[in-house]
Amino acid sequence: MKTLVIVAHPHLTNSTTEAFLKAAAANENNVIWHELKAPFDLSQEQELLKTATRIVFQFPMYWYSAPAILKQWLDEVLDSRITSNQILKGRQLGIVTTLAHSASAFQPGASQQYTIAEILRPYEALAHSLGMKFLPPFPIYQFAQQDDVERQLLFIRYQQYLTVNNFLHFSNRTQWFVERLNDKINKEHDPLQQAKLEQLLVLLTEQQEELDDLHASIGWLRAKEDE
Amino acid sequence: MKTLVIVAHPHLTNSTTEAFLKAAAANENNVIWHELKAPFDLSQEQELLKTATRIVFQFPMYWYSAPAILKQWLDEVLDSRITSNQILKGRQLGIVTTLAHSASAFQPGASQQYTIAEILRPYEALAHSLGMKFLPPFPIYQFAQQDDVERQLLFIRYQQYLTVNNFLHFSNRTQWFVERLNDKINKEHDPLQQAKLEQLLVLLTEQQEELDDLHASIGWLRAKEDE
Numbered sequence: 094m095k096t097l098v099i100v101a102h103p104h105l106t107n108s109t110t111e112a113f114l115k116a117a118a119a120n121e122n123n124v125i126w127h128e129l130k131a132p133f134d135l136s137q138e139q140e141l142l143k144t145a146t147r148i149v150f151q152f153p154m155y156w157y158s159a160p161a162i163l164k165q166w167l168d169e170v171l172d173s174r175i176t177s178n179q180i181l182k183g184r185q186l187g188i189v190t191t192l193a194h195s196a197s198a199f200q201p202g203a204s205q206q207y208t209i210a211e212i213l214r215p216y217e218a219l220a221h222s223l224g225m226k227f228l229p230p231f232p233i234y235q236f237a238q239q240d241d242v243e244r245q246l247l248f249i250r251y252q253q254y255l256t257v258n259n260f261l262h263f264s265n266r267t268q269w270f271v272e273r274l275n276d277k278i279n280k281e282h283d284p285l286q287q288a289k290l291e292q293l294l295v296l297l298t299e300q301q302e303e304l305d306d307l308h309a310s311i312g313w314l315r316a317k318e319d320e
Numbered sequence: 321m322k323t324l325v326i327v328a329h330p331h332l333t334n335s336t337t338e339a340f341l342k343a344a345a346a347n348e349n350n351v352i353w354h355e356l357k358a359p360f361d362l363s364q365e366q367e368l369l370k371t372a373t374r375i376v377f378q379f380p381m382y383w384y385s386a387p388a389i390l391k392q393w394l395d396e397v398l399d400s401r402i403t404s405n406q407i408l409k410g411r412q413l414g415i416v417t418t419l420a421h422s423a424s425a426f427q428p429g430a431s432q433q434y435t436i437a438e439i440l441r442p443y444e445a446l447a448h449s450l451g452m453k454f455l456p457p458f459p460i461y462q463f464a465q466q467d468d469v470e471r472q473l474l475f476i477r478y479q480q481y482l483t484v485n486n487f488l489h490f491s492n493r494t495q496w497f498v499e500r501l502n503d504k505i506n507k508e509h510d511p512l513q514q515a516k517l518e519q520l521l522v523l524l525t526e527q528q529e530e531l532d533d534l535h536a537s538i539g540w541l542r543a544k545e546d547e
Contacts, residue, residue, distance in 0.1 A: 156394045157442035165388035207445045215384035218434045
């Protein structure tokens with residue numbers, strides 16, 4: 094799977110959040126990091142779109158939508174060459190958006206009044222119109238206030254958002270960790286560290302097998318009930 | 321009441337819809353017609369905002385939101401000089417948007433899947449955030465396919481959207497007609513035409529009085545029921 098991250102930020106060089114996310118994306122082989130700069134070379138932008146299975150719009154939320162440059166890109170790049178041939182049909186659309194408010198502010202009665210799902214509805218409508226699968230959005234709340242542990246978790250989850258198929262499924266996220274651990278073990282030179290990592294790998298794999306067994310049993314019991 | 325119509329259209333001179341709406345707005349004394357052109361003089365734009373009780377964003381719908389130029393205007397003009405002093409608090413925000421699809425397309429299961437209310441949610445959130453009153457939007461569906469009668473009705477309703485207080489209230493719209501008729505009668509030189517218009521005025525006023533009486537009676541009956 095190839096992922097195209099379309100970054101729309103008018104002050105990119107000043108953004109610590111974007112620098113953080115860029116570092117996380119840089120570890121990934123199948124991720125293309127694409128920072129929007131007007132004017133656009135339409136053919137080039139359209140070719141880039143064609144290479145990706147997952148397309149991610151990434152932006153700070155300004156007045157309840159992306160900065161103007163993403164809208165300009167949509168208005169210009171998604172012309173009849175994209176729409177009439179249904180070029181994007183079946184591909185995925187993800188949204189990574191950074192917000193100045195806390196998660197709890199986005200609900201009726203709270204300061205922002207509307208949910209993230211409501212605010213992002215136009216992008217969901219866009220995905221629907223292009224025949225794309227709209228992925229659950231990835232909002233990042235108040236990055237500046239996050240501590241080290243929160244940021245480490247964000248780093249991993251963001252990488253998963255870009256690269257894991259069906260990332261909401263727990264077992265797919267485990268599989269992702271197994272692959273990463275294997276990779277780390279192969280590159281590790283210290284035998285003690287290597288042994289520790291292998292222990293962790295065994296533990297993770299065993300847990301996953303047990304979970305798979307449980308899921309299979311539940312499926313079997315349910316099937317019996319239906320008879 | 322002063323109304324500021326902020327027109328965001330990248331190909332304004334080619335748009336028959338905008339030319340039609342501009343002609344309707346031109347009849348109104350208290351309406352300022354403002355076509356967006358970048359780059360913006362921020363102070364000038366902000367001064368213009370301060371003059372208006374009702375602010376109307378007017379645009380063709382591109383990919384489920386306004387063309388990029390309106391977003392650019394929002395991102396740049398609504399800076400701390402507007403937000404920190406709550407300049408727009410208590411004012412009204414209206415939306416006039418032209419759509420290529422029919423009204424029936426905007427519902428679950430139909431081609432556009434989402435309602436106009438859902439698609440315009442970010443503007444509602446904007447109004448909420450600025451302390452503005454969000455007016456019921458004024459969508460114009462498939463203008464090119466409208467016949468003469470539909471367009472005459474649109475012409476009047478659009479003028480009302482720009483100028484009538486609480487335009488959803490029937491009696492306010494009647495009041496608007498009474499004022500317009502009075503104006504027309506004063507300017508009419510042909511006595512026969514003048515007499516006809518006066519007859520119409522009497523009819524309209526009588527109907528309105530009857531309606532007011534009925535409403536009062538209903539109110540009185542309901543109050544009795546509650547006792």
